[in-house]
Amino acid sequence: MSRAAEVRFERVWKRFGANSVAVRDVSFTVPAGTLCTLLGPSGCGKTTTLRMIAGLEYPSEGRVLIGGRDVSALPPAERDVSMVFQSYALFPHMTVLENVCYGLTVSRRPRREAEAAGRAALDSVGLAGFDARLPSELSGGQQQRVAVARALVLEPSVLLFDEPLSNLDARLRRRMREEIRELQQRLGVTVVYVTHDQAEALAISDKIIVMNQAVIAQEGTPRDLYENPASAFVAGFVGEANRLPATLRRLDGQEGEVRVAEARLVLAHRGLPDGPAELALRPEAIAVLPAADPAAMLSGRVSKAAYLGGVVEYTVDTGAGEVFVVSPASAGAHAPGEPVGLRFGTHGAALLPGA
Template identity: 50%
Template sequence: MKSRTVTLNNVCKSFVDDSGSAFQAVTDVNLHIEAGEFVTLLGPSGCGKTTTLRMVAGFESISTGDIYFGDDNVRNLQPNKRDCTMVFQSYALFPHMSVYDNVAYGLRLKKMPATAIREKVNQTFDIMNLGAYQDRMPGQLSGGQQQRVALARALVMEPSVLLFDEPLSNLDAKLRLTMRDEIRRIQKAVGITAIYVTHDQSEAMSMSDKVVVMNKGRIEQVGTPTEVYQRPATRFVADFIGVANFLQAEVADTDSESVQLRLGEALVKMPSDGSFESGRQVTLVARPEAIGLTRPTAAGSGNLLPGLVQRSAFMGQVQDYWVDIGDNEIQVTVSNPRAHEPFQPGDKVLVDLHGDSLHWVQG
């Protein structure tokens, strides 16, 4: 199956509300997607991710900017001329047609010979493991099976770009886990370029080659799942993806390799990126699972800070603690809690802010 690059250049979308006032839903989106990449547009409701996807599909007009599939500017092309297909949240299957007829529908509209249709549909059924269901009606299928049929109907058209609009939101939690693995497996197998919209962080992190985090119509960061989690570009990204502790600190000293930060009465050391100046105020990001917690049996050194446990929660695989350090309350996640005697509210502890795991953000 062929695939193409997708490029958005300065794409904007304005709407006019009922009062006649214009508002900007998408602002200056610039994005390049390599052929065969799986890219997720991630963000809260109203951030512009679905509007961006619909502009790529041609279902929404572009106010300004251009969209390219390969070298072709598709801005003024109708959806059926864009060489892309969409998998919808609602499945959008024809209830009066069998699974086979639903998948074959688009090929029949193209007036392909019946033998060619049968060959292509059967090839797609083999990829999707749907052959046993081809004579069933959509109402006889589970939600996960219907979603696979919707994906098969999109793939059989052999588009160069495949679009997903929150396709798993109608499924229960366990089935979502299965289906996201299935979608990723199929995308890799056929090598198609995929753009996927979701507000679910776990979907984005587990499925994507690249994550595009959006907020208020703008792109906040583009990167691999590891990059956006471990090195968030802004406070919004750090706060939206996973759990983050934010600590206000002041640069006390710096050299070419490291920087010392004053956090209350304590000094914390972390690697320097060369952008620090003495006296500068910075916001540190510390992920709960990257913070150590020990009992104060010996004098601390380095990034060990005295803390006081306020509360805890046993979560099965992990134990979460909320600990006061100075004027800050932070969350700490300890894995395999059975291996440690649990801390109790009121316990004094030493908090280890691992310098290599700290990151600073703007905003």
């Protein structure tokens, strides 16, 4: 495996025609040997950003650097990157080994050497002994591993994934994302990974870059983004979040008292002034209690309840509006129409800047 390389964007723009901006003045750094996910809704610019790393698109302005080298105008073959596509793009008439060795073959690597490298790459993804099979004889997860092996055999310094799990069912998706993460950590390669699946991004990433409308909305660790969203968009996109009207009274340089209807809690005020504010509250940060429980902070009435096995999802009507709660099923059940009390935890609660 080649040495992992840092990826850096410096004020990159990408325009398609006179009036269409796909990426607007974007700057970020992916440290060498880490897994960074570009996360966002369709049309936000994440795939265009990935394609500019790969050399499949060129920036209209700004610079793309890999390992400190400006590659903005270089073709894909000169960038030392490999890409795993959403469709896997396997050749149906070639065997697994021929698919994996294809890049080495076209670069005129001796056949015996290419096949040895191909078998080693297949072994690294758990497909030793699958050499002679055709793609049609493999499961979706196995095809995805072949695509990864084909990318790895070229020993890239940066490995790119374009929504590689979107064609798999939920259980296989979970297993494959764990395998990709384990492989990245074992090999130490730099990975840039595109997805619109928030759970996938949270599960595998060292760093997440959330994009919206061609710009970066926020970047940071999964925990940073989940617990301290920088905007209402990030709070709602990276996991579920209740957005409740609140009033802030600063207590000191760090914390403030936040009032949500009759509820009170103390949180980091994040530099916001006294007055109207908006609270982002994660559904799992709320406990549903009997209405008379003295620990209840906010009263309400259950309007919907959905049993999902390990958890129960509630919608509760309160003086602050509808509140969505995800409660452990072991905590007991509350029926629609039942009066309840809600208790807020401070873990999973954050004031939204700019609210």
